[in-house]
Amino acid sequence: MLKNDRYIRAALSQPVDMTPVWMMRQAGRYLPEYRETRAQAGDFMSLCMNPELACEVTLQPLRRYELDAAILFSDILTIPDAMGLGLYFKSGEGPAFERPVKTQADVDKLFIPDVFDELKYVTDAVSVIRKALNGDVPLIGFSGSPWTLATYMVEGGSTKNFGLVKGMMFENPNMMHQILDVLADSVIAYLNAQIESGAQAVMVFDTWGGVLSTRDYQEFSLNYMKKIVEGIKREHDGQRIPVTLFTKGGAGWLELMAESGADCLGLDWTIDIDEAKKRVGDKVALQGNMDPCILYSNPQRIEQEVADIVGKFGTGNGHVFNLGHGIHPTIDPENVKAYVDSVHKHSTQYHSR
Amino acid sequence: MLKNDRYIRAALSQPVDMTPVWMMRQAGRYLPEYRETRAQAGDFMSLCMNPELACEVTLQPLRRYELDAAILFSDILTIPDAMGLGLYFKSGEGPAFERPVKTQADVDKLFIPDVFDELKYVTDAVSVIRKALNGDVPLIGFSGSPWTLATYMVEGGSTKNFGLVKGMMFENPNMMHQILDVLADSVIAYLNAQIESGAQAVMVFDTWGGVLSTRDYQEFSLNYMKKIVEGIKREHDGQRIPVTLFTKGGAGWLELMAESGADCLGLDWTIDIDEAKKRVGDKVALQGNMDPCILYSNPQRIEQEVADIVGKFGTGNGHVFNLGHGIHPTIDPENVKAYVDSVHKHSTQYHSR
Numbered sequence: 206m207l208k209n210d211r212y213i214r215a216a217l218s219q220p221v222d223m224t225p226v227w228m229m230r231q232a233g234r235y236l237p238e239y240r241e242t243r244a245q246a247g248d249f250m251s252l253c254m255n256p257e258l259a260c261e262v263t264l265q266p267l268r269r270y271e272l273d274a275a276i277l278f279s280d281i282l283t284i285p286d287a288m289g290l291g292l293y294f295k296s297g298e299g300p301a302f303e304r305p306v307k308t309q310a311d312v313d314k315l316f317i318p319d320v321f322d323e324l325k326y327v328t329d330a331v332s333v334i335r336k337a338l339n340g341d342v343p344l345i346g347f348s349g350s351p352w353t354l355a356t357y358m359v360e361g362g363s364t365k366n367f368g369l370v371k372g373m374m375f376e377n378p379n380m381m382h383q384i385l386d387v388l389a390d391s392v393i394a395y396l397n398a399q400i401e402s403g404a405q406a407v408m409v410f411d412t413w414g415g416v417l418s419t420r421d422y423q424e425f426s427l428n429y430m431k432k433i434v435e436g437i438k439r440e441h442d443g444q445r446i447p448v449t450l451f452t453k454g455g456a457g458w459l460e461l462m463a464e465s466g467a468d469c470l471g472l473d474w475t476i477d478i479d480e481a482k483k484r485v486g487d488k489v490a491l492q493g494n495m496d497p498c499i500l501y502s503n504p505q506r507i508e509q510e511v512a513d514i515v516g517k518f519g520t521g522n523g524h525v526f527n528l529g530h531g532i533h534p535t536i537d538p539e540n541v542k543a544y545v546d547s548v549h550k551h552s553t554q555y556h557s558r
Numbered sequence: 559m560l561k562n563d564r565y566i567r568a569a570l571s572q573p574v575d576m577t578p579v580w581m582m583r584q585a586g587r588y589l590p591e592y593r594e595t596r597a598q599a600g601d602f603m604s605l606c607m608n609p610e611l612a613c614e615v616t617l618q619p620l621r622r623y624e625l626d627a628a629i630l631f632s633d634i635l636t637i638p639d640a641m642g643l644g645l646y647f648k649s650g651e652g653p654a655f656e657r658p659v660k661t662q663a664d665v666d667k668l669f670i671p672d673v674f675d676e677l678k679y680v681t682d683a684v685s686v687i688r689k690a691l692n693g694d695v696p697l698i699g700f701s702g703s704p705w706t707l708a709t710y711m712v713e714g715g716s717t718k719n720f721g722l723v724k725g726m727m728f729e730n731p732n733m734m735h736q737i738l739d740v741l742a743d744s745v746i747a748y749l750n751a752q753i754e755s756g757a758q759a760v761m762v763f764d765t766w767g768g769v770l771s772t773r774d775y776q777e778f779s780l781n782y783m784k785k786i787v788e789g790i791k792r793e794h795d796g797q798r799i800p801v802t803l804f805t806k807g808g809a810g811w812l813e814l815m816a817e818s819g820a821d822c823l824g825l826d827w828t829i830d831i832d833e834a835k836k837r838v839g840d841k842v843a844l845q846g847n848m849d850p851c852i853l854y855s856n857p858q859r860i861e862q863e864v865a866d867i868v869g870k871f872g873t874g875n876g877h878v879f880n881l882g883h884g885i886h887p888t889i890d891p892e893n894v895k896a897y898v899d900s901v902h903k904h905s906t907q908y909h910s911r
Contacts, residue, residue, distance in 0.1 A: 366886050372854030418827045418849055457809055457829055474771045476810055496771055501725030533719050 207405070209342045212274040216406060216447035216469040218490045218523035224515060224552035225273035226545055227345075230531030231266040232278045236538060238265050249294055253279050256330040263334050267342065269538065270545040274342050274406070277334060277399070279327055281349035281410055284391050285358045287318035298363065305361030307369075312383050317391045320398035327395070328402040335403030346404030348395050350411035350452075351388035351433075352426035358384065367416050374425060381425065389429040393436035400441050408449040408471070409433060415454015422458060427465065434466040449492055453530060456481070463488040474529035479517040490523030495544075497528040500536045504543035511547035520555045560758070562695045565627040569759060569800035569822040571843045571876035577868060577905035578626035579898055580698075583884030584619040585631045589891060591618050602647055606632050612683040613690050620695065622891065623898040627695050627759070630687060630752070632680055634702035634763055637744050638711045640671035651716065658714030660722075665736050670744045673751035680748070681755040688756030699757030701748050703764035703805075704741035704786075705779035711737065720769050727778060734778065742782040746789035753794050761802040761824070762786060768807020775811060780818065787819040802845055806883060809834070816841040827882035832870040843876030848897075850881040853889045857896035864900035873908045 207213065211225035233239055242262050246252035253259060263278045282300050286292035291303030306312060318324055335344050357363070359370040374381045396407045414426040430450050439446055450462055451471025462470050463485040472481055472493030481491055499510045511526070518524045526548045532541070560566065564578035586592055595615050599605035606612060616631045635653050639645035644656030659665060671677055688697050710716070712723040727734045749760045767779040783803050792799055803815055804824025815823050816838040825834055825846030834844055852863045864879070871877045879901045885894070 366851070368851055368854055368886055368888065371849070371851035375852055375855035375859055415828065419830050419833075421849075454807065454828070475768065475807070477772050480772075496724070496774075498719070498721055498724035499728055501721055502728035506728055533721055535721065 206340060207343055208340050209273055212345075212525060213343050213406060213445075213447060215523060215525045216449060216490050216492070217445060218468070218487065220522055220556065220558040222553065222556055222558045223549045224518075224524050224526050224556070226526040226548035227272050227274040227276065228266075228528050228532050228541070228544075229276075231272065231276065232262045233532060234534035235532055235536040235541070236265055236269070250280065250292065253283070253330075254326045256326060256333045259330040260333045260337050263330075264337060266541075267338075270542055271549065272342065272545060274345050275334065275338055276345040276408075277327075277331055277347060277404065279330065279347070281347075281353065281412070282357055283324060283327055284318060284348065284388065284395060285354055287323035288315055288391075290358060295362070300357060301362035302358060306355075306358045306384065309380060312380055315384065315387045317387060317394055320394050324395060324398070328398050331399050331402035331404055335405075343405035344403060345406045345408055346396060346399030347408045347410060348392045348433075350409050350414065350426060350450075351385045351392060351429040352417075353411050353413045354388050354392075355381070355384050356413045367413070371416075374421065378424075385425065385429050389432045389436075392433050396433070396437045400438050400446055404446075405441075405444065406447045406449070407437065408451060411450065411452040411455070414452035419458065422452075422455070423461060426452065427458070427461060430467075431465045447490075449525075451492070459484050469523070469525060471527070472529060477517060478514055478524075479519070482518060482521075487523070490525060491518070492525040492527050494527070494529045497530050497532055497536075500528075500532065500540045500544060502540075504540060507540055507543045508547040508551075511544060512551040515548065515551045515555065518555070524552075526552070559693060560696055561693050562626055565698075565878060566696050566759060566798075566800060568876060568878045569802060569843050569845070570798060571821070571840065573875055573909065573911040575906065575909055575911045576902045577871075577877050577879050577909070579879040579901035580625050580627040580629065581619075581881050581885050581894070581897075582629075584625060584629065585615045586885060587887035588885055588889040588894070589618055589622070603633065603645065606636070606683075607679045609679060609683040609686045613686045616683075616687050617690060619894075620691075623895055624902065625695065625898060627698050628687065628691055629698040629761075630680070630684055630700060630757065632683065632700070634700075634706065634765070635710055636677060636680055637671060637701065637741065637748060638707055640676035641668055641744075643711060648715070653710060654715035655711060659708075659711045659737065662733060665733055668737065668740045670740060670747055673747050677748060677751070681751050684752050684755035684757055688758075696758035697756060698759045698761055699749060699752030700761045700763060701745045701786075703762050703767065703779060703803075704738045704745060704782040705770075706764050706766045707741050707745075708734070708737050709766045720766070724769075727774065731777075738778065738782050742785045742789075745786050749786070749790045753791050753799055757799075758794075758797065759800045759802070760790065761804060764803065764805040764808070767805035772811065775805075775808070776814060779805065780811070780814060783820075784818045800843075802878075804845070812837050822876070822878065824880070825882060830870060831867055831877075832872070835871060835874075840876070843878060844871070845878040845880050847880070847882045850883050850885055850889075853881075853885065853893045853897060855893075857893060860893055860896045861900040861904075864897060865904040868901065868904045868908065871908070877905075879905070 259278045447468040449469040450467040456476035469490040474496035612631045800821040802822040803820040809829035822843040827849035
């Protein structure tokens with residue numbers, strides 16, 4: 206039984222006493238205690254692969270702030286790494302793969318990783334964190350979307366113009382669909398394993414869906430997220446598991462996303478939340494949508510912005526407060542306190558529970 | 559008198575015999591003859607600053623393809639460089655400034671550059687190119703938008719998360735407005751000088767407007783582009799000068815942009831052009847909007863995509879065909895031929911002139 210179930214209720218569009226709040230990348234480099242634990246672990250993947258240390262960093266922001274949810278500390282590229290592509294991190298350049306997917310032969314070698322073998326370190330972390338949370342707040346599990354994972358797998362790392370992955374998509378759509386199919390099946394198995402291990406909600410991060418046209422977004426990203434929504438356990442231990450889809454840059458496609466079967470849609474900050482609410486109606490809850498850069502300012506300005514967004518959403522159910530993207534590493538932790546406290550302070554007036 | 563005025567007519571929503579086509583960065587690295595001229599010039603800015611060589615690369619794509627417009631070869635950061643910020647190029651990392659704008663004292667030092675002194679190399683290039691074109695097709699002049707220029711000036715170069723420039727915007731909006739004001743006045747003087755020197759159309763590139771919220775986009779980017787539209791000469795030598803605004807990632811704000819007084823709006827590829835046409839009505843022409851990555855595929859696939867976009871726009875005036883962003887450096891020049899020729903081939907049926 207959850208002591209604080211605001212996040213779950215809001216993501217399922219049920220009444221709450223105040224708007225729940227969390228932050229993407231809330232366990233991260235802006236916290237000195239995170240930097241300390243990471244130094245202790247060695248590199249980033251060693252931290253992800255150590256369930257006790259992953260648990261420690263997951264809990265760190267909850268000790269400082271009255272957050273309404275915890276999110277599993279992990280990387281979005283665990284699945285392609287488990288497929289044998291050889292994930293590593295170039296300093297200053299982000300993630301990269303030793304063996305990117307270039308040819309039909311590379312594609313034919315892809316397989317659904319065993320979530321209790323190659324990915325056991327993730328499900329172990331979920332179990333450890335769930336236990337440590339002791340029912341205080343729910344634990345969110347997550348995965349990258351198939352399209353987003355495919356961009357890294359084909360490009361071999363981060364990319365500015367997506368030339369290789371889109372080149373494959375336009376030149377050889379069948380090959381791209383083969384990659385996305387095995388990824389969708391892998392994500393389903395991965396998220397179900399997280400749910401079985403203790404995740405009480407799940408989120409799919411489609412970081413790069415926004416670089417596609419409307420037609421290509423539907424065919425190469427949204428369709429596979431729909432498959433995931435259909436394939437994952439929506440109930441576990443008698444509790445409903447809310448599913449959130451987040452396409453960064455996807456504000457133009459909210460109506461399409463609202464038909465996916467997801468409970469909640471993540472918003473970046475490029476659309477007003479009242480406008481988004483009007484467009485999706487009561488089909489889904491909304492998560493978002495403060496520009497993470499507001500956190501560079503000061504507590505007064507942050508409070509003003511939070512009040513503005515909470516006011517734009519207004520009365521009614523189905524708002525999970527969040528940033529429109531992950532918190533940046535150089536943010537002052539004091540400013541985060543202003544953010545979290547302001548959401549609770551300013552949202553109570555819009556709720557009657 | 560222009561021998562081919564399709565681009566001018568379409569940008570002003572007048573009837574044409576077929577849809578005009580050009581490409582952002584059409585004078586660029588994908589062409590072997592460009593790479594040769596650039597090697598001859600030394601570095602990129604030396605090429606921009608040499609009117610004869612800038613003219614040569616401007617004309618190169620017109621010798622290969624039946625393009626309906628030429629665009630001045632230059633950089634978007636000429637104005638801040640002329641303000642004394644010290645533009646240079648880090649290899650592999652793009653443009654940077656030696657003296658970025660950080661403090662109020664830095665802001666107070668900014669001034670409107672003399673377009674016939676510090677920026678004379680640009681107006682000279684315009685005159686030389688206009689003469690060399692000999693009336694074959696119109697010459698488009700351009701500038702970066704004030705917001706886009708400000709991002710580079712405050713960040714000191716390219717940025718992923720816009721923390722410094724947005725930090726200033728949220729923490730000290732007056733300082734940001736002071737920067738944007740001097741930039742808007744500079745852009746007006748710069749574009750008017752280009753028009754006087756021979757540019758027959760102008761375009762404002764708002765490459766980074768799309769990283770803002772709707773409210774901040776209006777206050778910090780669109781308002782200054784409106785000021786520019788109001789401040790530039792809309793007629794020269796008895797000819798109307800079409801003005802195009804392009805905000806990458808701005809599909810959500812087309813209705814707002816259509817009220818700016820611009821003749822034409824540039825679209826990236828994240829919105830269908832029929833949807834965009836419906837939203838702006840007959841207020842403005844539209845330029846775009848093929849995903850530049852289609853050019854990685856093959857002539858058949860490119861022709862199919864061009865036909866699809868031309869068909870989506872359908873009958874009616876006011877379509878300038880373009881990519882949704884600049885052409886990438888590794889595109890096969892043969893594929894560009896398929897792109898240009900397909901626009902003319904497939905659009906004739908929709909025009910009755």
